[in-house]
Amino acid sequence: MAYSVAPILYGYKHFNPTVRIAGVIFNQVAGESHFSYLKQACTDAGVHCFGYLPRQKDIEIPSRHLGLTLDEKFRFEEFADRIAASIEQYIQVDDLLNICSKETENVQSISAPVSSFSSRKLKIAVAHDEAFNFTYQENINQLKEYGDVEFFSPLRHFSAPLSADLLYLPGGYPEFFLSPLSANKSMIQSIRDYALSGGRVLAECGGMMYLCNSITGMDGISYPMAGVLDQEATMENMKLHLGYRMGEYNGVTWRGHEFHYSSLRNPMKSACQLYSARNTPVDTALIRYKNVIAGYTHLYWGEQCIFDLWK
Incomplete structure (x- = not known):
């Protein structure tokens, strides 16, 4: 998908006015040329683009019948470092953190529901x-x-x-x-x-x-x-x-x-x-x-x- 994402973004933005779409991050982007179409779609739909993550063969995880495989041969701790490096390179992290902090200023933390089941540990x-x-x-x-x-x-x-x-x-x-x-x-x-x-x-x-x-x-x-x-x-x-x-x-x-x-x-x-x-x-x-x-x-x-x- 490239520029055809524009009507989808526009629909998400206007379908429910009570839901504010802060922006979008694209995943599995083929390259800068592909991203240029996606970014233009954001501009035309009036949705902020925070960046993208490119396709990366070295972090692909095969799937099986209930989702992603959990085989130990995949070194998931290394995946985190590779993904973090991509985020730093391709995504406007400071802008993302800034808007998230503003949008969550009045959000209260949720504690575990209280029960009268037992007063002891x-x-x-x-x-x-x-x-x-x-x-x-x-x-x-x-x-x-x-x-x-x-x-x-x-x-x-x-x-x-x-x-x-x-x-x-x-x-x-x-x-x-x-x-x-x-x-x-x-x-x-x-x-x-x-x-x-x-x-x-x-x-x-x-x-x-x-x-x-x-x-x-x-x-x-x-x-x-x-x-x-x-x-x-x-x-x-x-x-x-x-x-x-x-x-x-x-x-x-x-x-x-x-x-x-x-x-x-x-x-x-x-x-x-x-x-x-x-x-x-x-x-x-x-x-x-x-x-x-x-x-x-x-x-x-x-x-x-x-x-x-x-x-």
Whole structure:
């Protein structure tokens, strides 16, 4: 895209007058000649241009079925230095910082939602390794406001932290680690014992799959998992499930998003009805079993205290 970006910029600027477009930065620009057309489009649309980032082969990350690959062979810390150098060279950083500081003068910081769940400092265990890493730093920061956060690896550690007040199993790529996850019997048993004894567990997407009786891989082979939830997850006949979700549970409206290719066999009954962004009922479940809350939906924690799921 070159000069044809002008009507798009004009549309964004005028579609909603309450939203002020401070400016634009272009990405994947082929060179100075390409940028000259983009910059002229900004001038004609009345939108400030802060600069651009060129195409850079040395920071390309290949994608897979749920987004960018997270393989350790990519030295992401080096990517940051290369991107920073490009930003310094091609973007008007001082102008960008100046306008951002002016626009955010009256913006108040948002603290973690308050809950009456507990007055004491909590212990929170978070699964984090190659199989489970779909976490938002904002959510981890919120958990740290409620207590001490301890990370553990379902792939490599012997047991989950059983003294935790909450066990958080986020999404990830368990389908790429089915054999080692299934082979770590002590970890599976510790999570099963914790859940069946009434421990609080929040399991999102891949974390929910891990709690199922089994996961069938793309090769058709089934691997036993924790067996906390009486259902089976499968990667066979992959189909994209995507969209924003909302529903009311425990008297609180929850929002989130769903993005996965797996599906469930014999899915458990949902604890509440979930809806799409257009308020259409969807068949995605939010499962409640004992003190386990699980589902494909990645919940948004910014509006409600996550512990209100158990109030």
